Amino acid sequence: MQIVRTLLLTGVALSFQACGDATEKAQHYLDSGKEFYSKGNYDKAKVEFKNALQINNKLSDAYFHLALMDEKKQNWKGMFDNLSQVVKLSPDHAEGHRKLGQLLLLSGQTDKAAAEAETLLKLAPDNADAFVLKATVLLRQGDRKAALEAADKALALAPGNTDAISLKAVTYMESEDFAKALAMVEDALKNKADDLALNLLKLQIDTRLNKPEAVVADYQTLIKSYPDNLDFQYALAKYYDETGNEADARSILQRVIDEHSDDVKPKLVMVDFLNKKSPDEAVTLLQGYIAQQPDNAGYYLPFAKLLISQNKWSEAKESLNWLIDNRPEDKESQAAKVLLAKIAVNDKDNDAALKMVDEVLAVNAGDYEALLLRARIKLLNGSNDQAVSDLRGVLRDYPKSDEALVLLANAYAKQDAHALANENFRKALEINPANFAAVMPVVAQMIKSKDIMRADEILQKALAVQPDHAGALQALAQVRLLKKDWLGTQKVADLISTKPQGEGFSKYLGGKVSEGQGLYEDAIAKYKDALAVSPGLSDALMGLMRSHEALKQRKEMFAYLDKFIKANPDNTYPLILKSQLLVLDKRRDEALGVLSGAIDKWPKVAEFYQVMAGIHTANQDRDKAIAICKKGLENDPDNVSLRVLLDHYKTKENIERAVKLAARFEKSEQPYFHDTYGWALLNSERNDEALKVFKDVVAKMPEVAVFKYHLGLAYHKKNNSAAAIAELEQALAIGEKQGNFIEKEAVENLLKEIKAEQPA
Numbered sequence: 001m002q003i004v005r006t007l008l009l010t011g012v013a014l015s016f017q018a019c020g021d022a023t024e025k026a027q028h029y030l031d032s033g034k035e036f037y038s039k040g041n042y043d044k045a046k047v048e049f050k051n052a053l054q055i056n057n058k059l060s061d062a063y064f065h066l067a068l069m070d071e072k073k074q075n076w077k078g079m080f081d082n083l084s085q086v087v088k089l090s091p092d093h094a095e096g097h098r099k100l101g102q103l104l105l106l107s108g109q110t111d112k113a114a115a116e117a118e119t120l121l122k123l124a125p126d127n128a129d130a131f132v133l134k135a136t137v138l139l140r141q142g143d144r145k146a147a148l149e150a151a152d153k154a155l156a157l158a159p160g161n162t163d164a165i166s167l168k169a170v171t172y173m174e175s176e177d178f179a180k181a182l183a184m185v186e187d188a189l190k191n192k193a194d195d196l197a198l199n200l201l202k203l204q205i206d207t208r209l210n211k212p213e214a215v216v217a218d219y220q221t222l223i224k225s226y227p228d229n230l231d232f233q234y235a236l237a238k239y240y241d242e243t244g245n246e247a248d249a250r251s252i253l254q255r256v257i258d259e260h261s262d263d264v265k266p267k268l269v270m271v272d273f274l275n276k277k278s279p280d281e282a283v284t285l286l287q288g289y290i291a292q293q294p295d296n297a298g299y300y301l302p303f304a305k306l307l308i309s310q311n312k313w314s315e316a317k318e319s320l321n322w323l324i325d326n327r328p329e330d331k332e333s334q335a336a337k338v339l340l341a342k343i344a345v346n347d348k349d350n351d352a353a354l355k356m357v358d359e360v361l362a363v364n365a366g367d368y369e370a371l372l373l374r375a376r377i378k379l380l381n382g383s384n385d386q387a388v389s390d391l392r393g394v395l396r397d398y399p400k401s402d403e404a405l406v407l408l409a410n411a412y413a414k415q416d417a418h419a420l421a422n423e424n425f426r427k428a429l430e431i432n433p434a435n436f437a438a439v440m441p442v443v444a445q446m447i448k449s450k451d452i453m454r455a456d457e458i459l460q461k462a463l464a465v466q467p468d469h470a471g472a473l474q475a476l477a478q479v480r481l482l483k484k485d486w487l488g489t490q491k492v493a494d495l496i497s498t499k500p501q502g503e504g505f506s507k508y509l510g511g512k513v514s515e516g517q518g519l520y521e522d523a524i525a526k527y528k529d530a531l532a533v534s535p536g537l538s539d540a541l542m543g544l545m546r547s548h549e550a551l552k553q554r555k556e557m558f559a560y561l562d563k564f565i566k567a568n569p570d571n572t573y574p575l576i577l578k579s580q581l582l583v584l585d586k587r588r589d590e591a592l593g594v595l596s597g598a599i600d601k602w603p604k605v606a607e608f609y610q611v612m613a614g615i616h617t618a619n620q621d622r623d624k625a626i627a628i629c630k631k632g633l634e635n636d637p638d639n640v641s642l643r644v645l646l647d648h649y650k651t652k653e654n655i656e657r658a659v660k661l662a663a664r665f666e667k668s669e670q671p672y673f674h675d676t677y678g679w680a681l682l683n684s685e686r687n688d689e690a691l692k693v694f695k696d697v698v699a700k701m702p703e704v705a706v707f708k709y710h711l712g713l714a715y716h717k718k719n720n721s722a723a724a725i726a727e728l729e730q731a732l733a734i735g736e737k738q739g740n741f742i743e744k745e746a747v748e749n750l751l752k753e754i755k756a757e758q759p760a
C-alpha cells in the first residue's frame with residue numbers, strides 16, 4: 001500500500017513538473033520571438049511564435065505579434081484570423097480591438113468595426129486612437145458632423161495625432177471645403193515636415209484644387225524626404241506626362257536610370273512610358289538594354305510581354321525560350337512557360353498549352369496563373385465539369401480571384417446553370433467592379449430583366465476605372481436609351497465620338513435620341529451621317545427605315561437603299577432590308593428576286609434563306625419554303641428554318657433545339673428573325689417571353705398577317721381572349737387583302753375555338 005501511495009505521489013509531482021516545464025518553454029519561445037521581432041528578423045520570429053503556440057495555444061500575445069507580421073505583408077486574412085484569436089483570448093486587449101476594427105473597416109464591414117470602436121472606448125476611454133477609430137467609422141457611415149466631433153476629442157487627448165488631423169482634413173475634403181482641409185494639413189506640417197501621411201494628404205488636396213506648381217512641389221518634398229522610394233519619382237514623371245510636360249517626365253525617368261544603373265526596374269518604367277507613345281521606340285530601347293546586359297534575366301519576361309502587346313508572337317517566343325533554356329530553376333522560367341502556353345492557346349494548340357501548364361504545376365502545384373490557364377483550356381476543350389472542379393480548388397486558395405469567378409461563371413453558363421453563372425459574375429464584380437468580363441454579361445442580364453438603374457450604376461463604376469472600354473460605353477448608351485434619358489445618351493455619344501473609330505456609332509446614337517423623341521427628320525439626317533462614316537452600321541440603316549416609315553416616306557427609303565447598295569456592293573444587310581421593305585410595299589415577288597440574286601452571290605449567308613422561307617410561307621407556298629431551307633442547309637447545317645422545323649416536326653427534342661438555334665435572334669432588329677425567336681419560345685411554353693417578342697415584331701411590321709396571327713396565339717395562351725380575337729381578326733383582314741394567307745385556316749379555327757369558350 002505504501003508503494004502504491006509513493007508511486008501516485010511521484011506521478012503527481014512529475015505532472016506538475018512537466019506542466020511547469022511546458023509553461024516555461026512556451027514563455028521562452030514567446031520571449032525569443034519578441035526579440036527577433038524587435039530586430040526585424042520576422043521569419044525567425046514567426047517560427048518562435050508558432051513554437052510557443054504549439055505548446056500553449058492560449059497565448060494571445062503570440063497571436064498578436066503574428067497579426068503584426070501579417071499586417072506588414074498585407075496578409076489581411078491571416079491578420080484577421082490572428083486578431084480574432086487575440087480578442088477572444090484577451091477581451092481587454094485594447095490594441096487588438098483597435099487593429100481588428102481598422103481591418104473590418106478596410107473590408108467594408110462598417111457595423112462590426114463600429115462595435116470594435118465602442119468596445120475600445122470602454123476599455124480605454126482616454127485613448128486618442130479609440131476616438132480616431134470611431135471617427136473613421138462615423139465618416140464611413142456618412143455622419144460627418146459626428147466624425148469631426150470624435151476627431152476633435154482625439155486631438156484634445158493628443159494634439160499632434162496625425163491620424164486625427166488627417167481624418168479631419170478628409171472630412172473637410174468630402175464636404176469640398178478644400179481651403180480648410182489644406183490649412184489644417186499645412187499647419188500640422190509645420191511641426192511634422194517629414195510626416196508621410198500628411199505630405200500625401202497635401203498632395204491629394206493640391207491635386208483636387210488643380211494647382212500644378214503646388215503638386216510638383218509636393219512631389220519634390222516627398223522625393224527629398226524619401227530618396228530611396230523611387231515610386232515618388234515615377235509618380236512625378238507620370239504627373240508631368242499627364243499635364244503635357246513629356247520632356248520633364250523623360251528627364252526624371254532618365255535621371256533615375258542614371259542614378260540606379262544596375263537596377264532593372266527604372267529601365268522598365270521608361271520602356272512602359274514610351275510604349276504608350278511610341279511602341280517601336282519602346283521595343284528598340286529594351287533591345288538596347290538587353291544588348292548591354294544579355295545575361296540579366298530581369299529583362300526577358302517584360303520584353304516578351306511588350307512584344308505580345310504588339311502582336312509580335314514569334315519574337316516573344318524567342319525571349320521566353322531564352323528564359324526557359326538559360327534560367328530553368330528561376331520562377332521567371334515558370335512564368336515564361338505559362339506565357340508560352342497562353343500563346344499556344346491563342347494559336348489554338350490546346351494540347352501543347354496543356355502540356356506546358358502541367359509542367360509548371362508539377363514544379364508548383366499552387367501556381368495561380370497556371371491553374372487559371374488550365375481551367376480555361378478545359379473550358380475550351382469542352383471539359384466543363386473538370387474546369388468547374390479546378391476553379392473551385394483555385395477559389396479555395398484565392399477566394400478574391402475575380403478572374404477565377406468569371407471563368408467559373410462561364411463554365412456554369414455552358415452547363416446552362418444560368419443562376420449559378422450570374423451569381424459568380426456578381427461576386428466577381430463585388431471584388432473588381434472593372435472586370436469587364438463580368439460587367440458585360442451582368443449588364444446584359446439586367447437589361448433583359450429591366451433592371452435599368454442598376455445596370456447604369458454598374459457600367460458607371462466600371463467606366464470610372466477604364467473610361468475607354470468601347471463595349472461598356474455602347475452598353476451604357478443602350479441603357480440610357482431604354483431609360484429615355486436623351487441627354488444622358490447624348491453625353492455618352494459625345495464621349496464615344498472622341499474614341500478611335502467612334503464617330504459613326506456616336507452619330508448613330510444621336511439618331512436614336514432624335515428618333516426616340518419623335519424628331520424623325522433630324523434622326524434621318526443623323527443616321528445618314530453615321531452610315532457615311534460607318535457603312536457597316538446595320539442598326540443605323542434599320543433606324544433610317546423606321547424613321548422614313550414614320551414619316552410615310554417609303555419611296556425616299558427605296559431611293560436611298562438603291563444608292564447605298566450600289567456604293568457598298570459587299571454589304572449583305574441592305575439587301576435583307578430592301579427585301580423587307582418590298583414585302584411591306586406588297587411587292588413580294590420583287591423581294592424574292594432581290595434575295596435570289598443575293599443567294600447567287602453569297603450562298604453561305606443563311607439569313608437570305610430565312611427571309612425567303614418566310615415570304616414563301618406568307619405566299620402559301622409551303623413546298624418552296626421547305627425547298628429554300630433545304631438549299632440553305634446544304635451550306636449551313638445549323639441554320640435550320642425554325643418555322644418549318646416547328647410547324648412540321650414538333651418533338652420535344654426539336655423544340656428545345658430550335659430555341660437554342662433561335663437564341664441568336666433574341667436581340668435582332670429584323671422582324672422576321674425576331675419573330676422566329678418568338679415562335680420558338682411559344683412552342684416551348686415560354687409564353688410571357690414570346691408575347692413580348694411578338695408585340696415588338698408587330699409594332700415594327702403591323703401589316704404582316706402571320707405576325708398578327710402569332711401575336712393573337714400568344715394572347716390566347718395567356719388567356720387574354722379579347723386581345724387574341726382582335727389580333728386574329730386583323731390577321732384575317734390583312735391576309736384577305738393581300739391574298740394567299742397560308743395560315744388562314746389555322747386562324748379561323750382558333751377564332752372559332754376562342755369565341756366558343758366565351759360566355760353567352
